[in-house]
Amino acid sequence: MAHADPLAKYNAKRDFSKTAEPKGERAADAGHRFMVQKHDATRLHWDLRLEVDGVMKSWAVTRGPSLNPDDKRLAVQTEDHPISYADFEGTIPAGEYGGGTVMLWDDGWWEPIPGKSAEDLEEGHLHFILHGARMKGEWLLIRLKPRGKERNTNWLLRKIDDDFTGGSDDLVENDVTSVKTGRSMAEIAKGMKAKELASWKKLRANSSPGRGGGPRSGGGGSPQPSRSPPSSARWSIPSPPAPAGSTKSNMTAIAR
Numbered sequence: 001m002a003h004a005d006p007l008a009k010y011n012a013k014r015d016f017s018k019t020a021e022p023k024g025e026r027a028a029d030a031g032h033r034f035m036v037q038k039h040d041a042t043r044l045h046w047d048l049r050l051e052v053d054g055v056m057k058s059w060a061v062t063r064g065p066s067l068n069p070d071d072k073r074l075a076v077q078t079e080d081h082p083i084s085y086a087d088f089e090g091t092i093p094a095g096e097y098g099g100g101t102v103m104l105w106d107d108g109w110w111e112p113i114p115g116k117s118a119e120d121l122e123e124g125h126l127h128f129i130l131h132g133a134r135m136k137g138e139w140l141l142i143r144l145k146p147r148g149k150e151r152n153t154n155w156l157l158r159k160i161d162d163d164f165t166g167g168s169d170d171l172v173e174n175d176v177t178s179v180k181t182g183r184s185m186a187e188i189a190k191g192m193k194a195k196e197l198a199s200w201k202k203l204r205a206n207s208s209p210g211r212g213g214g215p216r217s218g219g220g221g222s223p224q225p226s227r228s229p230p231s232s233a234r235w236s237i238p239s240p241p242a243p244a245g246s247t248k249s250n251m252t253a254i255a256r
């Protein structure tokens with residue numbers, strides 16, 4: 001699934017003299033990072049990103065992920081992002097692509113279900129396991145057949161029934177601060193320094209915010225969330241979210 005420059009689209013959409021987002025450069029080694037950025041752009045959405053072949057494959061989940069296996073959440077595929085984008089939290093200037101506030105909402109690593117592989121994405125499906133601070137267990141991504149003149153590639157994200165299921169709005173309603181800095185969207189938007197916040201000190205104190213151990217135990221406590229991926233241990237570099245669109249015009253603005 002490697003193309004000449006999978007990040008050409010990402011770079012073309014951005015003016016790096018105006019946004020703090022990182023330039024897109026493909027990573028050399030293979031990793032399995034997973035992360036989600038909550039993005040308050042034209043329309044609020046959650047950008048789910050999975051590291052595949054040196055880039056972050058990305059989807060804008062319009063209503064946010066649901067822990068209820070009965071829910072199928074629209075996930076609009078957006079352009080591949082650089083691995084460095086996975087550490088980006090802050091504000092993209094108004095008027096720039098994806099202008100708005102970006103929060104590091106979840107972080108960790110992912111792996112395909114035994115016997116499956118990231119190559120399944122080419123076939124339009126992926127059954128995978130997330131080891132995040134908030135999203136855990138088995139999940140499924142299924143690509144929808146294009147309808148009419150839709151410009152976007154739409155997928156559905158669904159929780160698979162396991163020990164990590166929950167209510168439809170549990171994640172979106174209960175997890176409203178950054179896993180990296182403990183800041184709320186408003187605090188990020190105001191540019192407040194994480195260290196000035198009580199929530200950050202609390203985050204540092206309870207390194208593992210009661211998120212059930214596992215490979216990823218560092219919680220969002222440290223600026224460099226810990227994780228133990230299967231292989232490569234290259235986990236750093238920041239970037240913001242991608243735009244998305246969905247069925248209709250209102251979806252087109254999702255990521256902006």
Ligand code: MN
Binds near residue numbers: 041241
């Ligand atoms: Mn976005």
